[in-house]
Amino acid sequence: MVVARTEPSTVVIDDCRRVFLFPVLYKADRTGIFTVPEMAEPSKTYNPADVEEKWHRRWDDSECFRGDESSEKQGYSIVIPPPNVTGILHLGHVLNNTIQDILCRRARQADRAVLWLPGTDHAGIATQTKVERRLREEESKTRHDLGRDAFLERVWQWKEKHGGIITTQLKKLGCSCDWSRERFTMDEGYSKWVSHVFVKLFEEGLIYRGRRMVNWCPVSLTALSDEEVIMKPQRSKLYTMRYELADTQGNGTGEFLEIATTRPETLMGDTGVAVNPKDPRYGRYVGRTILRPFPRAAIPIVADEHIDIEFGTGVLKVTPAHDRADFEIGQRHGLPAIDVLTPDGHVNCPEVPQLHGLERFEARRRAVEILAEMDLLVSEEDYQNNIGFSERADVPIEPRLSMQWFLRYPSVQRAIDAVAGDEIVFRPKHWKKTYLRWMENIQDWCISRQLWWGHRIPVWYRREDAASLKEKALDVVDRDRGEIHVGIDSPADPENWEQDEDVLDTWFSSWLWPFATMTECEGADSETVKKFYPTADLSTGPDIIFFWVARMIMAGLHFRGESPFKNVYFHSIIRDIKGRKMSKSLGNSPDPLDLIAQYGADGLRFGLLRIAPTGTDVRYDEKQIEAGRNFATKLWNACRYRQMQDGNQADGHSPARPLAECRLSPFDIDILARVERLRGDLDIAFEEYRFNEATALLYEFFWSNFCDRYLESIKEDFREGADVERKVLTLAVIDEVLRYFLPLLHPVMPHITEEIWEQLGLAGDGGGPLATQVLGAQSPLAGVAADAVAAGRELAARTYEAAGRVRNLKADYNLASRKDVPIILKPVEECAVFGAAGGIGAGRVAMTLQLLAGAGSLAIDATFAAPGGTPSILTDLGEICMPLDGLIDMDAERARVGKELAKVDTEVDKAEKKLANPKFVENAKAEVVEEARQRLTEWQEKRERLSAMLENLA
């Protein structure tokens, strides 16, 4: 078996710093030991691994991505959406960070001082859960076994061990972050910001503590915000049971009311039954009492508008402790709240021993049985309802009454105005509505979490009163009374105080990210924040628009007086090919590192960008990544081809004169004009954050225009005995195109462009890495007269078009792959001036036409008289005949021309009809009408000539 392994070789072949980048092929023997290369052979495929690694090192060493706060240049900044510190990279990260990398690299090219500030988030619940699980699995311990301090020590250890992973992965992707400024939400300075903000909001009366109905996760044992609850449709049962009126018999023989419920296991907490006051069926019951079966008790029947007459039986059991709506009904009617569940979701009701201690779903089944035994169960039917699940633990949450800290959001109206008035621009713009809708219905934020990993609430209670204070609703007044201490620092006499046990919601730190990463909360502003705040762009997923984006806007406005960013770009959510969300449990989420290993970081970046950025969501298809890799290979090979020509060269590498003074061919002019045009088109595409369009432009230019047309047509210049001057000029044009193109591609594919840039020596003397190149304003066609450019491009376009038509013709005769077919061009009059553009004679056009058409020979002969039946086509260069000795088939040719004529006929009809319509001529834009006229003329001419051809064939 022969194993090929590539090693970069650095054979200096001349004094121009050009080296052979293309690796030497080594062969391994059966032992796997590499032996002396048998022969040097350039690799046909780009091998990203070594190249990428090398450039990561180079960029790192040169510190070229450091955000220079003292720069004279205009600042540009992005803060990274901090990934979970213990998380690993997924495709969403790849897309999002590629976008940010592009924005930053382009900003550097535009000569801005750029800061891309990286960092990670402590991710309270997620991280704590991970460490707890490990503790349970490996040591069979809970966090309580360790105690708070020891447990936190473990979490920090875990963070130290696993915290760097995602950062390393981002580096592999080529992210040009300023790694020297990496931040973590639990850094000391950052934590100080969190406390500072808490204290400030508390002082403003926006933070308060109270006993409220919250979303409780019975697994994580903490309260959650509304945003952390995911509603999911569930198949469940709707049970109808009956409660007996207490004032009739009370012994099972009196009057009953039927009540529908999905949660019979909470009926021990029922403290009332409610009907709608407008419901004629039940008016007479209101004010009476009814018997709760277990524990048996008489509870009042109340009338409440909230009850839906249509639903179920129109009678609701009111369980104020276990349902948000019931709680409110209870408040309105003075019904007590009886908590019958433990925090971890077990029944807590010693009065009913059959249920006491049972897990909540087990208790539900058991409660139904008991009801049936008591003959109180009327029916049981399948029912679909929506249940809230906890985002992290993925179990149904319990509405639970508990003492928590809440925030009334600050600067809400300003945050609404900023987005509504486009001070902050959302893209795609429809997300604006989603944002405004949420902001306009904003609810207080439950910010306390019963966790240990996070920022501890900076509130202390007087030790002697702590027990009672912890049960009390609190606000700023209580501090003024000296009962509690709220401050960044602990009280001076800590032995007399007890700190609140809870920590803050992770997002309560994340919402400060854009400025808390840049400056300290006390004292003078840092130079960094002065230079780089507010940031320019935020790129993130629409799934965290409420969690993060909206809150950052409020925090920025409130604490810095300025919105934290100008533009928000919401990238699409990546789904699998079947449209499902990527998830670990489905196993449909490819590991980006595998993809990088297989396709290269550049290929991955390019491939994802091609499909991802416009819609709301996008289906991931590995074929796209493959296309990205293929594009890298194409680029590699085109440059390899260019480099191979160095060896053929007699006299130096570039013409002594500037390009504009050389005899540029129409094709030289065309490709140079196109690469310049590409730059303008890219500017527009990126300006509008249309990343997919940008990749399409780059792909189209390089593959179709540069490789398939230009490179294919200049190969003659490198053949034995070709004109040396022309060869040198062609090399110069290729170099100029690459010198212009590679920087344009660089933000998308940074590694391979750097490598080629260096190896081809395109930077010139003293030029640094491509990553540091500022794009100049120089046109590749500077000094070339505008009319020469126009004429050259016109002639090039005609030639390319004609070559395509000849290929079609060949295919019609099943000769597509034949290279020996002779063709004869009878030039049209206006093309008789071959050579007007750039002083190059007809030979250049003829050569290109012949090469691209794949013809064996080309004669230019205005007087050529084709034998009858010779296949020919009409092009903008003239009539092109393909005499096929021995292959001529009059019938076939007649059929072909007839078919073409028919097609042209319908086109003429269409165009005539359009122009015959006076309203069209009247109303349409002048250029549209003019275009239609021209088209008609062209079709008519073509029809005439085709008719003549058909006659000749007859």
Place this chain on the structure above:
RNA sequence: GCGCAGGUAGCUCAGUGGUAGAGCGGUUCGUUUACACCGAAUUGGUCGGGGGUUCAAAUCCCUCCCUGCGCACCA
């Protein structure tokens, strides 16, 4: 229920009033020394249905159908 986004070629998607596009796939041909991760040709669409506005609609309006997402919910 309310809102948002989408329905264009077999697949993934571009295309906002003026000749329906790309990539992938399929088919046929081709290894000519940059590249088979390639080249050439070719196949393939009454642009979700219906109605309207307009000289002209994939594009604007109305309506219906389907898909995805968000918000709110009926116990």
